[in-house]
Amino acid sequence: MAKTAERLQQLGSGIFSELDELRKQKEQEGIKTINLSIGSPDLAPADHIKKALQAEVDSSENYGYPLTNGMPEFREAVAEWYEKRFQVPLNPKTEVLPVMGSQDGLGHLGLAYLNPGDIALVPDPGYPVYTASVLLANGVKYPLPLTADNKFLPDLKAIPKEIAQKAKLMFLNYPNNPVAAVADMEFFAEAVAFAKENHIVLCHDLAYSELAYDGYRPPSILEVPGAKDVAIEFHSFSKTFCMAGCRLGFVVGNQEIIAGLTIVKSNIDFGVYKPIQKAGIAALTGPDDWVRENAAIYQHRRDILVDGLNSLGWQVEKPKASMFVWAPLPWGYQSSREFALDLLDKAGVVVVPGIAFGEQGDGYVRMALVGEDRLLEEAVERIGKAFASYIS
Numbered sequence: 001m002a003k004t005a006e007r008l009q010q011l012g013s014g015i016f017s018e019l020d021e022l023r024k025q026k027e028q029e030g031i032k033t034i035n036l037s038i039g040s041p042d043l044a045p046a047d048h049i050k051k052a053l054q055a056e057v058d059s060s061e062n063y064g065y066p067l068t069n070g071m072p073e074f075r076e077a078v079a080e081w082y083e084k085r086f087q088v089p090l091n092p093k094t095e096v097l098p099v100m101g102s103q104d105g106l107g108h109l110g111l112a113y114l115n116p117g118d119i120a121l122v123p124d125p126g127y128p129v130y131t132a133s134v135l136l137a138n139g140v141k142y143p144l145p146l147t148a149d150n151k152f153l154p155d156l157k158a159i160p161k162e163i164a165q166k167a168k169l170m171f172l173n174y175p176n177n178p179v180a181a182v183a184d185m186e187f188f189a190e191a192v193a194f195a196k197e198n199h200i201v202l203c204h205d206l207a208y209s210e211l212a213y214d215g216y217r218p219p220s221i222l223e224v225p226g227a228k229d230v231a232i233e234f235h236s237f238s239k240t241f242c243m244a245g246c247r248l249g250f251v252v253g254n255q256e257i258i259a260g261l262t263i264v265k266s267n268i269d270f271g272v273y274k275p276i277q278k279a280g281i282a283a284l285t286g287p288d289d290w291v292r293e294n295a296a297i298y299q300h301r302r303d304i305l306v307d308g309l310n311s312l313g314w315q316v317e318k319p320k321a322s323m324f325v326w327a328p329l330p331w332g333y334q335s336s337r338e339f340a341l342d343l344l345d346k347a348g349v350v351v352v353p354g355i356a357f358g359e360q361g362d363g364y365v366r367m368a369l370v371g372e373d374r375l376l377e378e379a380v381e382r383i384g385k386a387f388a389s390y391i392s
């Protein structure tokens, strides 16, 4: 049997399998684990979305190949939603592309812009698909550290000039997964200016635009005047509309970048199943109070988890947005792997060690706000009991 390509060895993280093995072992021992590791939304989409999907599945017309660049009605619904939400006008013909979940578009973007050896700027810690996108295209990742000292924003001024000039692609993501930080317009303006100066394709991942708390409304990078000259932005139906299994997202912004990505995708897939695009239209054009109600559910969960952990003396900040809590290692722990394994072993609570998202993540663990209030309360209780000797 031929060996798999070397690039596959660079993908993925062994830590996930290690944690999964331990989780299975615990379950076999009869310990019911609480899994806060996966950011998969556990709430259901609204009825009007499910109904739209049901109706379209029944129509025989919807079983031909869809177009890679999507149904015109879908692209128009995106442009309308975008204008309403961010006051950014988009040309639905050239500046909008549906994707099979934003993962699809993000993962294939490297193939459109990187030649082997080309540099891409990638946040560290960061959502893993950015690194995968670079490595699958045989590009070279230059990590942008996200540290608490700089409010988890990359310090663009610290990037050496020769790296900035050589870089072709930069990924940003606010509200951020895993660090749960947000960015303001001032930072976005700086990022756009940096990308313009260095001729870099700027890719902003806005998967968590609607999961924000305490009245905060995350901005779009395309609100920066002139951003469309260099930037594209990804959105996901997975989090905003609880449609993760439908695999639907879209990318908007610079039409040349979108055209490049469309070429890659048209060689790989034939676009999104039409009933799913129609369900997407129903989501974008239908009532949206339920989206805010869902955000309120996540906000309440955030409060239970963060207030609970703080009451144990584990100092954790409340995120303004995203579905995660990025918690610094408590009680003298130095390694996120060691702490996550101990948390699972002693308390049966599964979290992701920060090192899984990059070297700079090692001082933290990521907890997803998935699970009902009672489950999160139980997680806090269990952690309190398991680490009682540390808590005064």
Ligand SMILES: Cc1ncc(COP(=O)(O)O)c(C=O)c1O
Pocket: 039, 100, 101, 102, 103, 104, 127, 173, 176, 177, 205, 207, 235, 236, 237, 238, 244, 247, 248, 249
């Ligand atoms: C920051 C970020 N981007 C993209 C994705 C992928 O989303 P989708 O389901 O649209 O592929 C996720 C999923 O967790 C995410 O956290």
